[in-house]
Each structure stands twice: as C-alpha cells, then as structure tokens.
Amino acid sequence: MRYEVSAAKAQVAMVLDLNKCLGCHTCTVACKKLWNTDQGTDYAYWNSVETMPGKGYPAQYVDSGGRTASGDVKRGRVPNMDAEYGRAWTFNHAAVIATDAASGTKEWLRPNEKPAWGPNWDEDHGEGSYPQDNRYFYLPRLCNHCTHPACLDACPRRSIYKREEDGIVLVDQDRCHGYRFCVEACPYKKVYFDYQRQVAAKCLFCLPRVEEAVAPACARQCPGRLRYVGFRHDRKGPIWKLVDEWKVALPLHPEYGLGPNVFYVPPLSPPKLDADGRPLPEMRIPLDYLKSLFGPEVEQAMATLTREREKRRRGEPSELMDTLISYVWEDNFRLGPNAREVL
Amino acid sequence: MLQKRIALIVAPPAMQPGGYIMKAYADRGAPETPEAEVRVEAEAGGALLIALAWACAEPQRSMGAQTDRFVDACALLVPATADAPWITMGAPGQPVEAVYWRADRERPWRMRAEGLGTMQRDDAPPGWSAQGAWDAGRWRVRFALDAWEALAVQRRFGVAVWQGQHGERAGLKSVSDGWLLLG
Numbered sequence: 070m071r072y073e074v075s076a077a078k079a080q081v082a083m084v085l086d087l088n089k090c091l092g093c094h095t096c097t098v099a100c101k102k103l104w105n106t107d108q109g110t111d112y113a114y115w116n117s118v119e120t121m122p123g124k125g126y127p128a129q130y131v132d133s134g135g136r137t138a139s140g141d142v143k144r145g146r147v148p149n150m151d152a153e154y155g156r157a158w159t160f161n162h163a164a165v166i167a168t169d170a171a172s173g174t175k176e177w178l179r180p181n182e183k184p185a186w187g188p189n190w191d192e193d194h195g196e197g198s199y200p201q202d203n204r205y206f207y208l209p210r211l212c213n214h215c216t217h218p219a220c221l222d223a224c225p226r227r228s229i230y231k232r233e234e235d236g237i238v239l240v241d242q243d244r245c246h247g248y249r250f251c252v253e254a255c256p257y258k259k260v261y262f263d264y265q266r267q268v269a270a271k272c273l274f275c276l277p278r279v280e281e282a283v284a285p286a287c288a289r290q291c292p293g294r295l296r297y298v299g300f301r302h303d304r305k306g307p308i309w310k311l312v313d314e315w316k317v318a319l320p321l322h323p324e325y326g327l328g329p330n331v332f333y334v335p336p337l338s339p340p341k342l343d344a345d346g347r348p349l350p351e352m353r354i355p356l357d358y359l360k361s362l363f364g365p366e367v368e369q370a371m372a373t374l375t376r377e378r379e380k381r382r383r384g385e386p387s388e389l390m391d392t393l394i395s396y397v398w399e400d401n402f403r404l405g406p407n408a409r410e411v412l
Numbered sequence: 413m414l415q416k417r418i419a420l421i422v423a424p425p426a427m428q429p430g431g432y433i434m435k436a437y438a439d440r441g442a443p444e445t446p447e448a449e450v451r452v453e454a455e456a457g458g459a460l461l462i463a464l465a466w467a468c469a470e471p472q473r474s475m476g477a478q479t480d481r482f483v484d485a486c487a488l489l490v491p492a493t494a495d496a497p498w499i500t501m502g503a504p505g506q507p508v509e510a511v512y513w514r515a516d517r518e519r520p521w522r523m524r525a526e527g528l529g530t531m532q533r534d535d536a537p538p539g540w541s542a543q544g545a546w547d548a549g550r551w552r553v554r555f556a557l558d559a560w561e562a563l564a565v566q567r568r569f570g571v572a573v574w575q576g577q578h579g580e581r582a583g584l585k586s587v588s589d590g591w592l593l594l595g
Contacts, residue, residue, distance in 0.1 A: 112479075
C-alpha cells in the first residue's frame, strides 16, 4: 500500500539557471567537504555537475529504473560502484616519494589502476561537430526533495520521511537497515548507500543551515550566482517569480510524476552554422533534446527567455533578466521574511 | 527431535509496505531457495541447537566497499504470543521474535516485530550464537540459543533465507510455509 504523505506546510525549493553554470564544480566541492568525507560515502556526490548531453552520474542513471516515462513504478537498479559511480582513485604516492632523484629515474604520480569511469568523466565532451553544431551545457543535480518522493515510498521500514515544516526529505539512519530500495526507486539516483555504516544517505538540503535561514552550501558557494533558494509558494521570493510567474524554471524529468522541487532555467545556445559558417535560425542544443529533459513546457520557457533577453538588448527594462542576472546576490535567497545572507 | 526438509515459498511482495516493492517485484514467482533442511540437534535445560542448511551456488559473505552487493542471511522466527501471525511477522499486540544470522557478522541479531516494517534489531543476548559455514554449494548455519522463552513456550518457529546473489534482503526472501513445530 502506498504511504500517505502529508502535504508539507511549506516547501523549500531551488532554481538553477543553466545559462550561468560554468562547470566549476564549486557547488560539488562545497557539498562534499561539508557532508561526505568519510569512508563509505567517499564515492558519493550528493551534488554533481554533469556535462549534457552525457551519461550523467551515476552513468546512464536515466536507464536505471525506478519510474517509467509515464510515472509508473518500474523496478530499478542499485548502481555499481566501479561501472556507474566510479570508485575514488588511489595514487602511487609512496612510489613517487621513494623515487631516488640521484639515480635519474622518475616515477610519475598516477592512479594505481587505470580509471575507466568516474564522476565528471565525460566533462565537456557533448555532441555535434565543430564548428557547425558542437554543443554541451552543465547540469548541476541534487536531490529534488520531491513532493511525492519515490525513495520514501520504497522503504519498507518508513525510514525516509518528508518534513512538514519545510518539505525536506530525510533518511532516519537509526531506522534504516540499508536495504537500498530507495536507491533503486529514485529515478534521479540521488540516494546513496553508505557501505561503511550500511545505511542510506542523501542530500538534506543543508538542513542545519536552512533552519538558520542560510542557503545550502552548494547555492551559497556558487560563484556563478546561478542558484536561487526559497520557499515554493513565497510570492515575494525568487522561486515563485521564476517558476510560477515567469514560468521559465522547470523540473528535470517531470514525466516521472514525483513533483521535483528543484527547477532549471533551460540553456539558450548559439545558432547552428551552415557549411559556409553562416548562422542558421536554429539553436545548437536541439529543442527536442531539452524537451526530453524538462518536458514540453521548455519551448514556452525558451521563448520567454529569448523575448526578455531581446528586450534587455534593446535597452528596455526586464524584471526577469534583472532577476536572472543577480545584480544583488543576496536576493537569490529568501528563506525567512527578514533573512539575508551575510557576506 | 525435528529433522526434515522443508519447501520454502516466496514471501509475497504484494504485502510489502509502501508502493514500490509490491509493484517492482510483483513478478517474483518461484523462491530463490526452494528448499531448506532444518534440524533440532539438541534441547536441554532451555538451550537449543538448531541447524539450518540450504543450497547456495555463489555465497555472498560481505558487502565490501560495494554499493550493489547483498549478503546471504537466514533467520528463525518465533511467535511471542499464541496467535501471532507468521506471514506478516506478527501484528500489533501479537509480536514475533527472531534470531537473524548474516554472513558478514560474527554475532547474530535478536529481532522483534509487530507487523511488516516494524522489525527492531539488537545484539543477541550472550547465550545466543550462530555459526555459518559454506561448503560444496550449501550454507549450514548452526544456532545455539540459550533461554529463548518465546520458543520454549510456543514451541513453533518459522524459517527465512535470503540469497545475496539474487539481491534478496528485507521482504525479498524465501520462507517456510507457516510455523514449524519444534517437536
């Protein structure tokens, strides 16, 4: 029987403007250093930045099941450490340090085993042919803190719950027995298995920070100012403005039907070129590809973004562009009526 | 003393809590462990020696530093009240108890439940132990259980086996078709 999940009284949410992501991975490092440095989650990235088109992280996670394209339950897989996550590399430090400089031999620092896959393995590969239509963009991903979490519904022990006060989805690791149905069921594959402590582990939306009205580390540390954090239905906040008012921020894979609360402003791209190098009236990133990620509403969102950008180019005011440019960085975050990030 | 081969059945996925397992595993038909051998080797002064054996082609002894590996395990389930249902692992007010051996642990767990999804596990009492050995395609696990009151009173138990190589854990298991009499 499907669990009854009470509607959250408030729902934290995040918007990421993919037009501004420079693929620096500062978000990933901020998250990793804060939450996942222990053995057991050494391989795990609650926040990852993926070059798209690409395999994503874990590799080909969209094929790993959990939900079908019509939102039905489909048996999922727990990704493999080596083939899909990518095990943390070890290096020949001892051999390098032991190198005898006087003998003239050199031992170069290198991984002990030849790496074959890892997070960010396909960075900047993308698709297409230079210079006609080569393309890629960066897609930062984290737990979507879904309105209808597949992970929660998968746990036979009800070890996963959604907080009423802010909609954050958490694992009660004292209850968790490490069965990993949550890992299987999440089609975004954003629940991980701590193999040392043998429990599930996932993004907690930097709960201790949010309780102090401070944005999560991934958002706060982003040098591109591309992340917006607030409550989903706060009409004075950036989430409402971008998701509901302007309708330019969309969830990833809405077809799964889980109600993600992380939204993306889709990437505009330069025009394709013809054989003579002249621009064509077609974006490099195909609209159909963006639809496969963000659903059919991406077309309207792209049209709005294009229209507002043109207005700004003409010197006309655009509230949307001003919001997306983030002139006032603290305005990206609104987690309390009087809360303001401290520089 | 009880000594018999017992046919095991698939624990029904349709009964599993939550919306995922019952649908994702609805196609589970034949049990991964169709048969087990159970033998009560000794009973004296409230202490019992019970051995459980089953065929296992590829033993899974440890999770290691892996994300997708599951470990072989077995358990003996005992009703703590006369009317405790077996297939749901008890019910509210009708608890069951269990001793659970897993191949990667030196000591077994003692468990208590009052229905599916309610299992609580603790270290087994000092007088309980479980030794597992795999040889020639079979696991043999020998439980030494001192002063298990529920078993002494109810004199019935059930059996569950998990094959790690087939991803079995939690409600994905092969179980005896009802309570077995201790004899």
